[in-house]
Amino acid sequence: MVGTTGKTKGRERPATAPGAVRTAVSHAQEEALRTAVAERIGENRFGLWFGEGVRLGVVDDGDAVEVLVPNAYFRDRIRGGFAASVAAAVEQVIGRALPVSYSVQDEAEPRHETEAIPERPATSDDRRPKVTVPIPGAPRPSTAPAERPAADPAAQPHRFSAPPGSARVLRKLDDFVVGPATQMAYAAAREMVRSAGRSFNPLFLHGGVGLGKTHMLEGIVLGMRQAHPGLNVVHVTAEGFTNGFLEAMRTASLSGFRSRHRGVNVLVVDDVHFLASKRATQEEFLHTFNALIERGVPIILSSDQHPRRIAKLTDELATRFLGGMVVKLDAPDVETRKAIVRAKAKARGVEVPAAVVDFIAENVKASVRELEGALQSVLAHASLSNRPIGMAVAKAALGETIRCTSQSIALRDVEKSVCGHFQVEADDLKSGSRVRTLAYPRMLAMYLARKHAGASYSEIGRYFGGRNHSTVMSAEKKVVAWLKDDVRSPLLPGFDSVVDILADLESTLGA
Numbered sequence: 001m002v003g004t005t006g007k008t009k010g011r012e013r014p015a016t017a018p019g020a021v022r023t024a025v026s027h028a029q030e031e032a033l034r035t036a037v038a039e040r041i042g043e044n045r046f047g048l049w050f051g052e053g054v055r056l057g058v059v060d061d062g063d064a065v066e067v068l069v070p071n072a073y074f075r076d077r078i079r080g081g082f083a084a085s086v087a088a089a090v091e092q093v094i095g096r097a098l099p100v101s102y103s104v105q106d107e108a109e110p111r112h113e114t115e116a117i118p119e120r121p122a123t124s125d126d127r128r129p130k131v132t133v134p135i136p137g138a139p140r141p142s143t144a145p146a147e148r149p150a151a152d153p154a155a156q157p158h159r160f161s162a163p164p165g166s167a168r169v170l171r172k173l174d175d176f177v178v179g180p181a182t183q184m185a186y187a188a189a190r191e192m193v194r195s196a197g198r199s200f201n202p203l204f205l206h207g208g209v210g211l212g213k214t215h216m217l218e219g220i221v222l223g224m225r226q227a228h229p230g231l232n233v234v235h236v237t238a239e240g241f242t243n244g245f246l247e248a249m250r251t252a253s254l255s256g257f258r259s260r261h262r263g264v265n266v267l268v269v270d271d272v273h274f275l276a277s278k279r280a281t282q283e284e285f286l287h288t289f290n291a292l293i294e295r296g297v298p299i300i301l302s303s304d305q306h307p308r309r310i311a312k313l314t315d316e317l318a319t320r321f322l323g324g325m326v327v328k329l330d331a332p333d334v335e336t337r338k339a340i341v342r343a344k345a346k347a348r349g350v351e352v353p354a355a356v357v358d359f360i361a362e363n364v365k366a367s368v369r370e371l372e373g374a375l376q377s378v379l380a381h382a383s384l385s386n387r388p389i390g391m392a393v394a395k396a397a398l399g400e401t402i403r404c405t406s407q408s409i410a411l412r413d414v415e416k417s418v419c420g421h422f423q424v425e426a427d428d429l430k431s432g433s434r435v436r437t438l439a440y441p442r443m444l445a446m447y448l449a450r451k452h453a454g455a456s457y458s459e460i461g462r463y464f465g466g467r468n469h470s471t472v473m474s475a476e477k478k479v480v481a482w483l484k485d486d487v488r489s490p491l492l493p494g495f496d497s498v499v500d501i502l503a504d505l506e507s508t509l510g511a
């Protein structure tokens with residue numbers, strides 16, 4: 001049995017051809033269509049616009065062709081720029097002209113049922129797309145499948161929930177580019193897969209946005225299925241779990257909800273920070289967690305915060321999350337960023353000159369998602385302007401982004417980041433209070449503002465409560481001294497030292 005809940009983010013190629021929702025699509029036919037389009041528009045453009053996330057399929061019993069794209073931008077660009085080439089390719093491969101429709105993946109109406117934990121109620125404020133994984137011809141099991149060996153695990157994408165955004169191939173651990181900032185998390189993920197939770201349990205991954213947590217969870221899901229084919233791996237988001245729980249309460253079907261979650265062999269939960277402040281769901285999750293841990297079921301969790309820093313998470317849950325292995329993913333260093341850009345370009349079948357790789361990696365630092373976006377932007381510029389991928393195009397594509405990024409690490413960002421981390425109000429941070437819980441964060445804020453916002457001592461003093469420049473200078477001195485002595489800090493639970501706190505704040509700032 002599987003769950004289908006999740007969030008929408010970076011998409012990969014969908015697990016199932018778009019045509020599968022209307023009719024079984026021949027893989028060979030899709031490949032032929034892709035080749036015919038590529039021949040017409042050239043490999044580079046094809047790699048850019050028809051690579052990851054775009055599918056071509058004959059649908060409606062051979063009477064139409066559907067191009068399934070990841071978002072409206074792609075739809076407009078492909079339809080606007082390549083409709084004639086697609087139509088000609090269709091005529092060549094199918095032997096006659098067929099109408100071609102362009103659908104955005106998340107907007108495509110699912111027409112084929114999937115096996116899924118029916119746990120997501122449709123609510124009016126539910127902004128996330130309904131997630132279904134079409135399985136052409138697959139029988140729909142009415143109960144959780146018993147553990148059974150799979151002949152080819154990779155060929156059974158329906159046995160776990162496709163997460164967020166969904167009908168797409170899960171990302172592999174092998175495609176995760178490892179650097180010093182993620183080495184430990186990566187090793188832990190591999191070990192979790194190898195030992196299926198016997199070395200430690202749970203595994204809790206945390207880190208800032210777009211740093212690869214979901215990618216790693218997906219890699220674990222795939223790895224588990226390959227290494228332990230009989231296991232029932234369920235992958236949900238905390239939001240999905242919450243919605244499922246609320247719906248089960250509303251419809252008096254709690255026992256079904258419980259048996260679905262407590263009967264799994266591996267539970268993977270993304271974004272557990274979503275449980276913050278949700279007392280009843282936390283209570284339910286705690287019982288699920290306990291039941292699984294007692295049976296030795298591997299649990300893998302991700303969050304944007306350390307368990308101790310998830311606001312309003314009960315102590316019971318935080319303690320349990322801390323009971324296995326807690327590992328942080330940090331922002332990649334420049335060499336890793338270069339390796340990531342090279343890997344992403346290679347995956348698209350595009351050659352990017354070393355100077356352009358360096359330019360992107362040296363200037364886009366905040367997250368891997370932004371790095372991917374920057375590469376996409378450079379490739380799109382080159383394609384749309386019919387120019388080779390070079391420094392001129394890269395600068396034109398990213399100049400504005402880079403300018404905005406450096407300007408945006410401004411005082412208010414520092415303030416926001418510090419307030420968020422220490423959970424204090426901006427007004428209090430700027431107040432005259434000297435209590436340590438405010439004075440220490442204020443000093444760190446001043447230090448960061450000096451280091452990253454390029455502001456003068458006086459500007460910083462004025463901003464943080466109308467203080468004079470000497471206050472800022474002495475705050476900076478103090479923080480430098482803390483760093484030098486590697487002071488252990490009681491300031492923030494979950495962090496050992498001021499170095500850790502600052503590293504975390506700087507990664508939030510994208511510095």
Ligand SMILES: Nc1ncnc2c1ncn2[C@@H]1O[C@H](COP(=O)(O)OP(=O)(O)OP(=O)(O)O)[C@@H](O)[C@H]1O
Pocket residue numbers: 009010011171175176177178182207208209210211212213214215216304340368369372
């Ligand atoms: N080290 C890496 N190597 C290759 N790709 C990566 C790496 N880190 C992140 N990515 C890619 O960056 C994108 C964003 O990653 P992902 O969605 O896993 O981030 P996240 O940490 O879950 O973000 P969020 O907190 O917003 O949920 C994905 O396309 C992912 O494949």
